[in-house]
Amino acid sequence: MNVIEMDGLRKEFTVRVRAGTLRREKRTVTAVDGVDLRVERGEMLGYIGPNGAGKSTTLKMLTGVLMPSAGHARVCGLRPVADRTRLALRIGVVFGQRSQLWWDLPLRDSFDLLRHVYRVPAGAHAARLARCRELLDLDAFLDTPVRQLSLGQRMRGELTAALLHGPEVLFLDEPTIGLDVVSKQAVRGFLAELGRAGDTTLVLTTHDLADIERLCRRLVVIDHGRVVHDGSIAELHRRYGSRRMVVAELDSALPELPVLPGAPVQRVEADGRRLVFALERASVAEVVAGLAGLATLRDISIVEPDIEEVVTRLYASERKGPLLTPGV
Numbered sequence: 001m002n003v004i005e006m007d008g009l010r011k012e013f014t015v016r017v018r019a020g021t022l023r024r025e026k027r028t029v030t031a032v033d034g035v036d037l038r039v040e041r042g043e044m045l046g047y048i049g050p051n052g053a054g055k056s057t058t059l060k061m062l063t064g065v066l067m068p069s070a071g072h073a074r075v076c077g078l079r080p081v082a083d084r085t086r087l088a089l090r091i092g093v094v095f096g097q098r099s100q101l102w103w104d105l106p107l108r109d110s111f112d113l114l115r116h117v118y119r120v121p122a123g124a125h126a127a128r129l130a131r132c133r134e135l136l137d138l139d140a141f142l143d144t145p146v147r148q149l150s151l152g153q154r155m156r157g158e159l160t161a162a163l164l165h166g167p168e169v170l171f172l173d174e175p176t177i178g179l180d181v182v183s184k185q186a187v188r189g190f191l192a193e194l195g196r197a198g199d200t201t202l203v204l205t206t207h208d209l210a211d212i213e214r215l216c217r218r219l220v221v222i223d224h225g226r227v228v229h230d231g232s233i234a235e236l237h238r239r240y241g242s243r244r245m246v247v248a249e250l251d252s253a254l255p256e257l258p259v260l261p262g263a264p265v266q267r268v269e270a271d272g273r274r275l276v277f278a279l280e281r282a283s284v285a286e287v288v289a290g291l292a293g294l295a296t297l298r299d300i301s302i303v304e305p306d307i308e309e310v311v312t313r314l315y316a317s318e319r320k321g322p323l324l325t326p327g328v
């Protein structure tokens with residue numbers, strides 16, 4: 001069952017730009033340019049794209065903050081703007097840059113206030129809070145005023161605040177931005193656990209691709225407001241020709257670079273004692289066999305394709321002009 005539906009979703013902003021010393025002109029910026037997407041219950045969707053691609057604007061339309069210029073969206077069967085109050089009870093929202101906590105109150109009091117705002121039964125609230133306290137390690141700073149929390153502590157508080165009313169869909173806009181490694185791991189581990197339980201749908205925008213790799217089976221990439229990829233990370237690699245690499249450590253450098261069919265040398269490192277081959281058509285065994293006759297191998301390792309690299313190539317190719325057919 002779809003919990004999120006977008007049909008031809010579009011958002012334009014009118015901005016005034018300088019056109020001469022005093023004159024200003026109106027210009028239309030198309031932030032989201034006809035997005036069609038379906039998200040099923042329990043899916044964990046990564047929604048990524050370069051700066052200004054339209055990610056936050058999409059999330060704002062889905063959460064009822066912004067009215068679409070055209071097309072429409074349904075979240076939990078509701079119209080985000082028209083049914084905003086009812087929708088608020090069924091979704092949770094974490095926008096990395098904004099807080100839903102009371103700045104001067106201890107975290108514990110913010111949670112208590114939220115229980116009243118959302119009219120959550122005391123038992124359900126206590127059970128959810130206990131789970132968040134354990135998984136997000138909140139106890140050390142539950143009684144600290146929010147203004148005194150570190151960014152990582154506050155983000156763990158924000159996640160808890162977004163979940164205390166038991167939302168069906170959780171929208172996360174850059175939830176790990178600015179966090180240190182430990183807090184990032186805590187947040188990712190928590191979201192992974194939430195995903196495993198299977199009853200919360202998660203939509204995540206991030207520039208940290210490790211978030212996506214750890215959490216999302218489905219990846220939607222947008223650029224200039226349009227969807228340019230919708231599929232798994234593996235499909236993204238296949239589509240953009242990402243290759244696995246074989247790294248061969250040799251006893252000594254070879255007088256000339258070996259030519260192995262289907263496995264060109266990508267890099268030469270450690271003064272020629274380390275060769276990196278791209279597996280285009282050859283298998284690992286063929287590379288090893290090919291090298292065995294030429295050199296003494298000390299070690300062989302395989303490097304899986306890097307998501308950063310493939311996404312960088314995707315963004316770069318989009319900048320040169322879309323490689324992909326529209327409406328993918």
Ligand SMILES: Nc1ncnc2c1ncn2[C@@H]1O[C@H](COP(=O)(O)OP(=O)(O)OP(=O)(O)O)[C@@H](O)[C@H]1O
Nearest residue numbers: 013015029031049050051052053054055056057058
């Ligand atoms: N309120 C606004 N008024 C005018 N233009 C806006 C407004 N909000 C967003 N935009 C423009 O719409 C486009 C998409 O912005 P959006 O914030 O959705 O991008 P994003 O993908 O979330 O980017 P980032 O990764 O930098 O957060 C940008 O060109 C931005 O300047």
